[in-house]
Amino acid sequence: MKSKNLVSLSVAAVFFVLAITGLLIYFGQGSHVVEHTHAWFGVLFVAAAIFHIMNNWASIVGYSKNRRTGGIQKELVVPVVIVAIFALGIGFDLPVFGKLANFGKGLFKGERPRGGPMEQTKVDSIANAVETAYATAYTKGDTGALAKLLPIKTSLLTEAGTILSGSDIQKNILKRTAPEVVKTKVDRAESLDERTILVYGTSTNSTTTSPTVFSHLLKEQDKKWTIIAAQRAFPAVQ
Incomplete structure (x- = not known):
């Protein structure tokens, strides 16, 4: 040879x-x-x-x-x-x-619309689908479905100022002794680029009396959207 x-x-x-x-x-x-x-x-x-x-x-x-x-x-x-x-x-x-x-x-x-990399209707559809799936998986305690939406390396800044990972959230679900019903509402979603969406919304939890506001950073990879970063806070008192 x-x-x-x-x-x-x-x-x-x-x-x-x-x-x-x-x-x-x-x-x-x-x-x-x-x-x-x-x-x-x-x-x-x-x-x-x-x-x-x-x-x-x-x-x-x-x-x-x-x-x-x-x-x-x-x-x-x-x-x-x-x-x-x-x-x-x-x-x-x-x-x-x-x-x-x-x-x-x-x-x-083709030429992208001036409003952003993706049409707003598509952005809203993706944001609502991801947030609904997240709330459903969290409420049911389905850690398998949650892991697909919230990878273990995802960082979450809580209302108390502590930082949790996707893995921490899954562990907390396994430890809970009482059911939790989580509902989310997307207030606004905007496309940062063709594979990144920033979502602002409000969520409620059956274990607390006050709603929280949240922001989720969604990322598309292999045609699947996941939450790669999240932040929760109590709404400001008017």
Whole structure:
């Protein structure tokens, strides 16, 4: 087995996958799986490219330098200049490069409404669905359903100023001796981006007499919305 053949074919195979995932991300079709695949194959591509350069170092030097004069070949200057232009343009977020970066997504998603990344009706629908599911799971003591909505790493700032995690809330449900009926009402929801929604609302608990106001930060991943951060407080006395 020839090492040069193996490395060259490996570079080609990895590049093929990398190109597909890169185009999917560029055109706004990149899911969590696509992004992870792109990242890992990027690492593989770097490794394969290093071996490719090592195996072809003499040829690369020959392409870069004029053997007679020892000067730099034009064939080296052109790609270096192109890479430098794109690196600086992207790094400094120049308008042309910003438009180019979003052009692919615009082809499939079209122009977004000026009111925000998502239509308000969709934002309200998602917020109400998540909050209703949360209240139902909490009331029933369904820790399995609650874990899907409130991951163990979710941080919750309580009315008392203490910070709980999603895991703490699940443990508290298992420890409770009396039933709790929780009801939530979404007062306002706004989209921060296409995968993040901030929800403001009011909740009541059968074990307390005073309602509380809350804010939940919702995040979409793999087409599932979860609460990644939460805060509760007693409403201000008018």
